[in-house]
Amino acid sequence: MSRTPARRPTMKDIARRAGVSESAVSFALNGRPGVSEITRDRVRRVAEQLGWQPSTAARALSGEGSATVGLVLARPARTLGVESFFLQLVSGIQEVLSHHGLGLLFQVVEDVEAECAVYRRWWAEHRVDGLLVVDPRAEDPRPGLLDELGLPAVMIGSAATDPAAEPVAHPGISTLWADDAGAMASVVEHLHGLGHRRIVHLAGLPELSHTQRRMRSLRTEAARLGIPGVRSVPTDYSDTEGAAATRRILAESEPPTAIVYDNDVMAVAGLAVAAERGVAVPSELSIVAWDDSVLCRSTHPGLTALSRDTAAFGRHAAEQLVALLGGAPARSIQDELPRLVPRGSTARPSSG
Numbered sequence: 069m070s071r072t073p074a075r076r077p078t079m080k081d082i083a084r085r086a087g088v089s090e091s092a093v094s095f096a097l098n099g100r101p102g103v104s105e106i107t108r109d110r111v112r113r114v115a116e117q118l119g120w121q122p123s124t125a126a127r128a129l130s131g132e133g134s135a136t137v138g139l140v141l142a143r144p145a146r147t148l149g150v151e152s153f154f155l156q157l158v159s160g161i162q163e164v165l166s167h168h169g170l171g172l173l174f175q176v177v178e179d180v181e182a183e184c185a186v187y188r189r190w191w192a193e194h195r196v197d198g199l200l201v202v203d204p205r206a207e208d209p210r211p212g213l214l215d216e217l218g219l220p221a222v223m224i225g226s227a228a229t230d231p232a233a234e235p236v237a238h239p240g241i242s243t244l245w246a247d248d249a250g251a252m253a254s255v256v257e258h259l260h261g262l263g264h265r266r267i268v269h270l271a272g273l274p275e276l277s278h279t280q281r282r283m284r285s286l287r288t289e290a291a292r293l294g295i296p297g298v299r300s301v302p303t304d305y306s307d308t309e310g311a312a313a314t315r316r317i318l319a320e321s322e323p324p325t326a327i328v329y330d331n332d333v334m335a336v337a338g339l340a341v342a343a344e345r346g347v348a349v350p351s352e353l354s355i356v357a358w359d360d361s362v363l364c365r366s367t368h369p370g371l372t373a374l375s376r377d378t379a380a381f382g383r384h385a386a387e388q389l390v391a392l393l394g395g396a397p398a399r400s401i402q403d404e405l406p407r408l409v410p411r412g413s414t415a416r417p418s419s420g
Contacts, residue, residue: 160382252285266297274302310334350415369412
């Protein structure tokens, strides 16, 4: 069911009302040659009727001012201070925004409902001209809201089951994603090649699309390779839950010979629990971490990890948002596949 967007008017709205092309609207409103004075006057009257105001982001991109884009994280605040992923992501984002004279408005909230409320407030207050959106969900209210508000955005990650097979669904939202399923497949193949048959995946928040893709890929690859003893255990990404889940798993009558952790913080916590319980890594337990970091390289043994340039991931997201603010169409872009870096925490198990 269609509905009229409750949003600030755009050049496309003006072009539709005035019966001219978007390029003609741009020429007319920016005082550039290429349209007649009659057309220029008509476009300006329509713009005034619609209450159109030039985007501060567009002025910033042309060197005439400054603007701000927003980033909201709906994650438990306690999990952000020690996780390197978001720090690296934001550093890459900030590098591009600074180059274009754009500021970053950042906020942490408890859940997606609160995140949506922030978007509505920012739009009403004209605080941001675009958004960077993280942690897509299968039933995600945010794309529809952004369509309604008319806020350009880049979704970092994809809510699609198979992002490569699905077209751009929202005209104002670009998507930048990495192949989580392919990355998990490389982990399972590595562990299977070492002889592991009992593998547990300590996953992140279960409602996140990338968590679901990782869990699905684990099951698919295990079935393909004939590994019956695999399962995923959701957590909140914190070292506390990672350690608690590791203790429970290692206390089982038939514990796993390998654990895959969905971030570096949980993997380091798991390594500490193994030492606490006298479980030798890697001969009795192999450990793999998602998202390589200095933590993974500083432990003994070093942690086998999926590595990618997270700062570059942030730069690419910001570049796509800058393109949208400049009038480019929305796109779906696959970023670099995380690469498995074997270290001393994975080896052939001493027993099956």
